Amino acid sequence: MRAIGCLAAAALLAATGCGGDSDDTQVQDQKIEINVFWWGGEKRAEMTEQALALYTARHPNVSFKTHWQGNQGYYDNLATQAAGVDGPDLFQIDDNYLTEYAERSVTLDLTPYATSGALDLSKLPDSLAKYGQVGGRQVGVASAENTPAMVYNRTLVRQLNLPEPTVGMTYEQLFTWATQITNATDGKVAGTMDPSADYKALWLWLRAQGKELYAGKQLGFTTADLTAWFQMWQTARDTGAAPAPSVIKEANGGDVTKQLVATGRAATSFMWSNQLPELQGNTKDELALVSYPGDPKGQWARASMYWSAFRGTRHPEVVIDVMNFLVNDPEAGKILGTERGLSPNTDVRKVVSEALTDPTARATIDFENAITPRFGAAPAPPRRATPRSARCSPRPRRACSWAGSPPSRRPRSF
Structure with missing residues (x-):
């Protein structure tokens, strides 16, 4: 100092x-x-x-x-x-x-x-x-x-003999994977949380397409972009990849204890990487981190x-x-x-x-250090x-x- x-x-x-x-x-x-x-x-x-x-x-x-x-x-x-x-x-x-x-x-x-x-x-x-x-x-x-991170239930994924999500997977790949989880659990566990109301999820989705959430003091996207975003998640709900709005609503307030990956109602939650230890403290299953779907160049330090x-x-x-x-x-x-x-x-x-000494806190650092070199400009x-x-x-x-x-x-x- x-x-x-x-x-x-x-x-x-x-x-x-x-x-x-x-x-x-x-x-x-x-x-x-x-x-x-x-x-x-x-x-x-x-x-x-x-x-x-x-x-x-x-x-x-x-x-x-x-x-x-x-x-x-x-x-x-x-x-x-x-x-x-x-x-x-x-x-x-x-x-x-x-x-x-x-x-x-x-x-x-x-x-x-x-x-x-x-x-x-x-x-x-x-x-x-x-x-x-x-x-x-x-x-x-x-x-x-x-950095934003998709937290997933590693214990459940391994029990179902499904592959773990990977960095760079597309949203379409996420939905296919998530539907398998929903079907394998007879709908008791949805494959993925629906983060369509989450500004950071929308922002990274836009950046992966070369757009921004903001352009100066104006919005950096169009009505068509926003419509496509919501339609994508409507399809995810219709196909069973994501749960019904009544389930999603409880997690939209941001309360870590109500996130679906912690309550067992979905196999993923779209969160921040530093929230892993707190999420882990609310479930006996092992949780793990992966980046949001899309090119990690859409993210930044x-x-x-x-x-x-x-x-x-x-x-x-x-x-x-x-x-x-x-x-x-x-x-x-x-x-x-x-x-x-x-x-x-x-x-x-x-x-x-x-x-x-906390393994989940160390996992957060390991994840961030591994993904940061793949980030784009801020x-x-x-x-x-x-x-x-x-x-x-x-x-x-x-x-x-x-x-x-x-x-x-x-x-x-x-």
């Missing part, structure tokens, strides 16, 4: 408009409290707070005020906090909101810190680092790398979520150092594990992998056509104005 003493460049950074009130000239002697906000469950909270405690152990003058919650309502609360006097200095955000918050001038421009080395992105895959950029500015740093800094923070250099610590420090990486996904730092990822983060009427000013601190409606709600998957 780069020392917090990187503050030698503080005056230069402040002059370029990188942060808010730069009163950190004597930061090593000050008592500083950094507010951190994220979504997730208790396990994520425990790991994050342990990592922050390690930072405090190394920098006794820095303490943390942490806030976390489930994903439901997270962005409503983030918008409210950003407009108030006690908003987060460091917060978790995903790619559905990154552009919007950057264009509303809520996020701190991280570019000068990345250029100076105070924020070291050299060990991140290039596409992963660039996917945190908006308009040529670095506005977020991946807290982890993740994707940030499961980002760390971003609030533009009005009083302590931008400290916040950057904490961010750098969470991303690049091996001991922090061991604490954080794979709960958010794989460490974005490839060196830290190796250290974490060697320290893992697209630009989504951009919403929303009014750019909200602005944040670094002086006075926390002065954010959300004219009109706050950033829109979207369901979370992590």
Whole structure:
């Protein structure tokens, strides 16, 4: 981890408009409290707070005020906090909101810190680092790398003497395979979950055809594309490859405990690779990972979520150092594990992998490492056509104005 003493460049950074009130000239002697906000469950909270405690152990003058919650309502609360006097200095955000918050001038421009080395992105895959950029500015740093994965019931497949699904199989091949499972179990277990309501499944299907979910602030696909997508899955239901809508509905909320591969109602679920350990904990059958159907070039090294800094923070250099610590420090990486996904730092990822004792967590890393070289280039983060009427000013601190409606709600998957 780069020392917090990187503050030698503080005056230069402040002059370029990188942060808010730069009163950190004597930061090593000050008592500083950094507010951190994220979504997730208790396990994520425990790991994050342990990592922050390690930072405090190394920098006794820095303490943390942490806030976390489930994903439901997270962005409503983030918008409210950003407009108030006690908003987060460091917060978790995903790619559905990154552009919007950057264009509303809520996020701190991280570019000068990345250029100076105070924020070291050299060990991140290039596409992963660039996917945190908006308009040529670095506005977020991946807290982890993740990729969509089709989780399948290996125990069931082997009991039925069927081949396991493979990387690069087409959707037509998936449906043929899935129908065999449905027939072999007399319909008790559907061959595959129906992810037609899942934006990431649609996105990867489009990318395999050379299209995108977004094109700037416009949709990157046509009505005919969307119709073909839904018709494909209607055929899968009609032929028995996928279950009835009443069965599918229970899994569409994203609750891991209700995913069909965990409840035994389907042989596959379309999830994120880092969710394998939690899924495995809900079934006695062995689960395994494979990529979504289609050419894996449609996928990319994707940030499961980002760390971003609030533009009005009083302590931008400290916040950057904490961010750098969470991303690049091996001991922090061991604490954080794979709960958010794989460490974005490839060196830290190796250290974490060697320290893992959970076979399902190790399987997640092995899968990601094997599939990543086959990925394509990252697209630009989504951009919403929303009014750019909200602005944040670094002086006075926390002065954010959300004219009109706050950033829109979207369901979370992590």
